[in-house]
Amino acid sequence: MSTSAIDLSLPYKKRVDDALHNKQLKVALDRATGRMAGQRVAAMGAVDAPRLRAQVRQMKEHVLRTWPELLEQLETQVTANGGHVHWAKEAADLQRIVVEIARKANVQKVVKAKSMATEEVHLNQALQRAGLKVVETDLGEYIIQLAGEPPSHIVAPVIHRRVEDIAAIFQRELDMPPTLDPQVICGVARGVLRKEFLSAEMGISGCNFAIAETGTCCIVTNEGNGRMTSTLPRVYVVVMGLEKLVPTVEDAFLQYQALCRSSTGQQCSVYLSMTSGPRKPGDVDGPEEFHLVLLDNGRLDMLAKGYGEALCCIRCGACLNVCPVYREIGGHAYGSTYSGPIGAVISPNIHMEVTDVDKLPYASSLCGACRDACPVQIDLPRMLLELRRDVVEAEGTTLFDRAAMQGFSKMMQSRSSYENAGKLGSLASNVLARLSGGNLTFLPGPLSPWTESRDLPPLARHSFREQWQQRRAARKQIV
């Protein structure tokens, strides 16, 4: 595996081809997705999964129905707890707000817990441009920060790397002695990161869910880095997508259960850190300043455009782990912060620059495994189909494809043209098939990709309808 940083701005076809030819990637994905999918099945199987899924779905739909009220309630509660609430309409607004908070608090160093929303708006780059040092502290995020790569999975950002690759990165960047022992590798990271935690003035994390009734921001982690990020530095900033909202504490634990079981197959995570504001007199720890930055970046429009169902997503990554397409190409081939089936639905809707974003809804065989795995029962295939319709309506397909589909539709609208095309096709394909020994092994033009890897039988010499009519005629004669 080359060590060059991964370029997400390459054309879709190139990204996919690179991924398909990357043998190490295949090994890494096979190891991890299979394990995670298996753990999810076991963990969801241990509870009344249909009931849990229906409950979470109902709750998330309720959130979307009462979205404005709940957001206002959250703002009121966080403010009452002594925190500050900021609203970011677009990516640039969020960057500006966070940089401003850092500047006012005289921050030099930022430690970050995992956050896809900050990846979405490229917050790290903005902070670095403002002269701040940013250190990712989730182990996976830390590894890809060292390697200069974007995350390739919603939950497991370094899923595209094998332990062998990670050891090589640590040897190169941190002078780690050669080893493949994960415990030793983790120990090296822990040593480095502990110093960063103790010296950083600001912590930034994402938010798995925020509770409107109490103004509490919750992060679900397994490494303890989230707890350090939210309690050690003077200033703690939570960046949260507008939809990551639950009405009550009870709802929070409903979502928590679905999240843990669906993402990592745990009954509950090692840590659940809940922050309801800055340190109060008498508190043993906690930040002096607490900020919640709410990010829209196209989310409100998603509801209006008919893709609101995707806002029910709790970012567990289950749809990625079961997706046969994701399993072959990994996350980077999608070219977006969000990959897999949910990424293919979110990316064209959220305001992000994604090269060939129109190709993403087509990066699916519509097999439906994602919908079956989703703990919120999101009908991803339905939305992928509708996004494809949108692409066609926006004239995002080639003229050739359009003409071909129009021709196809015309032909199929008339029995005689269908039958004639069948007869012609039968004649032509049988001649071709005879030349290549029974099956078609070469097709011309736009169909040629089929025969690069697959044979195709010719059309039948006598179609079903011909045989049917012959049979009927014969029976009449007998009668």
Added chain:
Amino acid sequence: MADKRTYSSPPRRVALFVTCMVDMIYPEVGMATVELLERHGVEVLFPLEQTCCGQPAFNAGFWDEARPLARRFVDIFEPLLRSKQIDAVVAPSGSCTAMTSHFYRQLLAEEPGYPERAALLAAATFELTEFLVDVLGVEAVDAQFTGRLTYHGCCHLLRELGIDRQPRTLLQQVNGAEWVALNGEEECCGFGGLFAVKNSGISTAMGNRKVQNLVRSDADVVALCDVSCMTHINGLLSRQGERCRAVHIAQVLANQVDVRPRTLPEPPSQPLEKPRRWQDTT
């Protein structure tokens, strides 16, 4: 599915929705379907006006191109149902059944008059094995197959229609068949319609997994309920020179399937040397 019509007495007459792929490429699957239905006392009608249900266009996002085909389909089959000339529509395909009984709801939602007619049709449209097992109450057809048999659950059949028990019930009653397990039997074969051409690399990688699992299972034949997936799996198996092949379940149930010999016959002996020029060949 819950919204399917129930019958107080067994349906006597059905219309066959043969699907364009079976019609044009695999007529033997259509014939096997007719044979199975007739064997169980069901009279089969075949409306000759039928062509394609429009799924390729719909899946590609060309809904305006798919819609006339969907309307046309409803116009052909629904009057037969309403006038009680038929009791049900049966198709040897999970995918095309899902299209007409499931996705038409989405596609025809704003076509005046059509949503109701499409819903009436959807409630009485059945995939072949679903019709045999759930509607006719068939548990075993008298089929014979000597060899190692496995099953691949096609995606639309399994996850759109929720049909899995029915084909397995029928296959497990086939006389002489040795049932073998298939790893990843519920995983997509990578066909996905135009996906197989537009995303050929991914599609092939997915299909190769299926092929590897089939080879490891050492099955002679993998039965399935869709000729589209069958074409994809067979296309890969054939290109890679594997002995295993995919067949439509109707072919197994109608005794159309013979197993290829395990060991390939001896290759033909070397052709005789060319006659020498001085030899008179006349």
